[in-house]
Amino acid sequence: MIYREAGDFKASYRADGQTFPLRLDRTAYWALLAVAFLVVPFVITDYWATSVLVPFLIYAIAALGLNILVGYTGQVSLGTGGFMAVGAYATYKLTTMFPDVSILIHVVLAGGVTALVGMLFGLPSLRIKGFYLAVSTLAAQFFLIWLFNKVPWFYNYSASGQITMPERTVFGVLVTGPSTSAPAKYLVCLGFAVILAWLARNLTRGTSGRKWMAIRDMDIAAEIIGVNPLTAKLTSFAVSSFMIGIAGALFFAVYLGAAEASESFGINKSFLILFMVIIGGLGSVFGSFAGAAFMVLLPVLLKNVLVGGMGWPTDLAAHIELMIVGALIVFFLIVEPHGLAQLWRLTKEKLRLWPFPH
Amino acid sequence: MEQLLYVAELVMNGLMTGVMYALVALGFVLIFKASGVFNYSQGVLALFAALTLVGIQNGQIPFAHLINAMFGTNLHSFGWTVPSVLAILLTAGVMVLLALAIEKLVLRHLVGQEPIILFMATIGLAYFLEGFGDVMWGADVKTLDVGLPQGISDTAEAWTAQLTGYGFFIDRLDIWAAIVATALVAALVAFSQFTKQGRAMRAVADDHQAALSVGISLQFIWIMVWSIAGFVALVAGIMWGTKSGVQFSLSLIALKALPVLMLGGFTSIPGAIVGGLIIGVGEKLFEFFVGPMIGGATETWFAYVLALIFLVFRPQGLFGERIIERV
Numbered sequence: 001m002i003y004r005e006a007g008d009f010k011a012s013y014r015a016d017g018q019t020f021p022l023r024l025d026r027t028a029y030w031a032l033l034a035v036a037f038l039v040v041p042f043v044i045t046d047y048w049a050t051s052v053l054v055p056f057l058i059y060a061i062a063a064l065g066l067n068i069l070v071g072y073t074g075q076v077s078l079g080t081g082g083f084m085a086v087g088a089y090a091t092y093k094l095t096t097m098f099p100d101v102s103i104l105i106h107v108v109l110a111g112g113v114t115a116l117v118g119m120l121f122g123l124p125s126l127r128i129k130g131f132y133l134a135v136s137t138l139a140a141q142f143f144l145i146w147l148f149n150k151v152p153w154f155y156n157y158s159a160s161g162q163i164t165m166p167e168r169t170v171f172g173v174l175v176t177g178p179s180t181s182a183p184a185k186y187l188v189c190l191g192f193a194v195i196l197a198w199l200a201r202n203l204t205r206g207t208s209g210r211k212w213m214a215i216r217d218m219d220i221a222a223e224i225i226g227v228n229p230l231t232a233k234l235t236s237f238a239v240s241s242f243m244i245g246i247a248g249a250l251f252f253a254v255y256l257g258a259a260e261a262s263e264s265f266g267i268n269k270s271f272l273i274l275f276m277v278i279i280g281g282l283g284s285v286f287g288s289f290a291g292a293a294f295m296v297l298l299p300v301l302l303k304n305v306l307v308g309g310m311g312w313p314t315d316l317a318a319h320i321e322l323m324i325v326g327a328l329i330v331f332f333l334i335v336e337p338h339g340l341a342q343l344w345r346l347t348k349e350k351l352r353l354w355p356f357p358h
Numbered sequence: 359m360e361q362l363l364y365v366a367e368l369v370m371n372g373l374m375t376g377v378m379y380a381l382v383a384l385g386f387v388l389i390f391k392a393s394g395v396f397n398y399s400q401g402v403l404a405l406f407a408a409l410t411l412v413g414i415q416n417g418q419i420p421f422a423h424l425i426n427a428m429f430g431t432n433l434h435s436f437g438w439t440v441p442s443v444l445a446i447l448l449t450a451g452v453m454v455l456l457a458l459a460i461e462k463l464v465l466r467h468l469v470g471q472e473p474i475i476l477f478m479a480t481i482g483l484a485y486f487l488e489g490f491g492d493v494m495w496g497a498d499v500k501t502l503d504v505g506l507p508q509g510i511s512d513t514a515e516a517w518t519a520q521l522t523g524y525g526f527f528i529d530r531l532d533i534w535a536a537i538v539a540t541a542l543v544a545a546l547v548a549f550s551q552f553t554k555q556g557r558a559m560r561a562v563a564d565d566h567q568a569a570l571s572v573g574i575s576l577q578f579i580w581i582m583v584w585s586i587a588g589f590v591a592l593v594a595g596i597m598w599g600t601k602s603g604v605q606f607s608l609s610l611i612a613l614k615a616l617p618v619l620m621l622g623g624f625t626s627i628p629g630a631i632v633g634g635l636i637i638g639v640g641e642k643l644f645e646f647f648v649g650p651m652i653g654g655a656t657e658t659w660f661a662y663v664l665a666l667i668f669l670v671f672r673p674q675g676l677f678g679e680r681i682i683e684r685v
Contacts, residue, residue: 076474124666128673131396131477131624135616136669139662150653267613271481278478312427315497322489329482334467337475 049182065243071283074216079140081269084248118241148261281341374532376638399484401612408595453588502599623675
């Protein structure tokens with residue numbers, strides 16, 4: 001009744017291959033974007049921005065990046081935290097060295113720097129696979145964090161070893177620093193998230209995406225049909241790290257304001273983002289957003305219920321949260337290895353026929 | 359001469375640390391060989407075992423924190439202490455129960471999934487167990503004492519002083535860890551070579567389906583392997599817990615065991631030992647010779663970078679089975 005494709009005729013290949021083939025989906029998508037850009041900035045409060053929406057958008061960008069590597073190319077990485085740190089420190093160095101250049105350009109450049117670093121650490125993937133690769137990406141994680149802690153040049157010789165974001169403006173509006181308004185933070189992150197999601201969607205359905213998926217499904221077979229594993233794997237590492245770097249840059253510049261490498265970008269961050277990708281759905285752009293939303297909302301919800309509602313001590317609630325997250329991961333892998341994205345797909349399939357069973 | 363002897367002492371200590379790494383790595387190898395599961399939760403298993411051991415020893419009431427929060431009571435302990443040997447046996451029993459639960463609730467439902475999915479499931483398991491251990495026994499730092507000797511060994515110092523004129527500092531606990539690890543490896547090798555269950559385990563490791571078709575119960579073997587891994591985790595937990603206290607950071611030794619595994623090969627028990635020794639010695643020497651030049655604290659990443667460089671030349675590790683790929 002609600003969700004029908006009858007009468008939605010395609011007259012060209014282009015129309016047939018679009019991201020949202022159904023008119024209803026398209027309308028919903030544009031409506032969502034309109035609400036996100038035109039309504040939310042006027043009603044957003046500081047609490048919603050700092051504890052829900054801004055982290056959600058930033059983590060969604062990171063999850064998108066990791067999803068390209070893990071979900072589309074099949075190369076498991078546990079070094080996400082380290083790459084986010086590269087993005088953060090690159091932004092910091094760039095913006096303190098060239099204060100006059102727009103922060104938006106710096107964030108993109110930081111993504112580029114992270115892409116280079118990611119390609120460097122992606123080189124071993126040509127020789128080693130599977131678990132060996134997953135573990136060797138931990139080398140990136142630990143080495144990068146150590147580097148940012150030990151080399152004073154990276155944090156401009158500050159006494160505390162922290163990096164602190166100076167105030168920067170975009171079109172005269174403050175976007176970083178402690179006195180930034182909630183709508184400004186939100187809009188910057190939203191802009192990046194939308195552009196990168198659009199980029200990811202179009203890359204993954206084009207030639208490069210098909211090459212990545214061929215490598216994921218079976219690398220030897222892909223090589224035989226003419227996919228160059230060197231370029232496919234390295235472009236995947238580059239694109240993935242680019243997005244993760246931007247996420248790290250925004251995480252530091254817009255969300256945290258001040259960061260310390262091992263605290264903000266430790267191994268736990270790597271796992272958190274990997275969980276978002278698994279729970280959201282491997283190999284799905286929508287899944288990256290769904291997974292990020294889930295993992296950002298869950299702690300907020302649990303905190304409100306356990307600490308606020310039932311009055312339990314915070315440390316106990318934190319442990320229960322660990323248990324619930326762990327159990328949910330296992331549960332998802334058992335019930336639906338393709339994550340929330342697959343559940344969404346199944347729901348849509350069901351809706352097409354509803355109210356009839358077949 | 360003095361410097362040379364100092365380096366020799368460093369190597370000795372590195373070897374001892376390496377044995378401790380190898381203890382954790384052993385548990386990984388066992389499970390990987392028998393079920394093809396790369397068990398990330400091994401480190402948390404060690405933490406959980408150590409927590410349970412301390413809890414039983416001190417007569418703590420499990421879940422006291424949770425019960426207090428729910429019912430407003432003020433429970434803490436039963437008020438008795440359990441002797442070490444009995445507590446270790448009870449903890450081993452708990453680990454077997456845990457193995458049973460893991461097989462029933464997790465592994466059984468994931469048969470036939472891709473290895474990477476299984477790997478991620480064990481990461482989830484690690485998170486769960488970490489929270490579970492904390493809820494059950496409390497998250498405060500505990501000291502573990504099962505009567506193992508600790509402190510600097512006077513005998514070793516006197517002996518080496520007599521021999522070379524320079525007394526080596528060697529922790530007695532490390533010597534014990536080396537002895538226990540050797541015994542454990544010998545027992546495991548004997549078990550897998552000479553017993554019926556050990557042969558069945560090797561058969562399962564070789565080929566699941568072939569093993570099934572000659573009448574070996576996969577479920578039983580998996581429970582057994584996870585129980586053994588739980589026992590190895592208990593031993594590792596006792597050693598590390600005695601050395602540095604029972605706390606969250608204990609679970610991070612798993613991260614130290616991973617490069618050991620990569621170096622030695624995921625499928626080789628001797629590989630785990632040799633890899634552990636190489637990394638134990640390597641990181642001590644690197645920190646001593648190169649560390650001061652680049653700011654120190656290189657131990658966090660040296661093992662990984664070493665393993666990474668090594669793998670580029672030999673992708674299956676030192677003793678791993680050759681990786682053959684077919685289309």
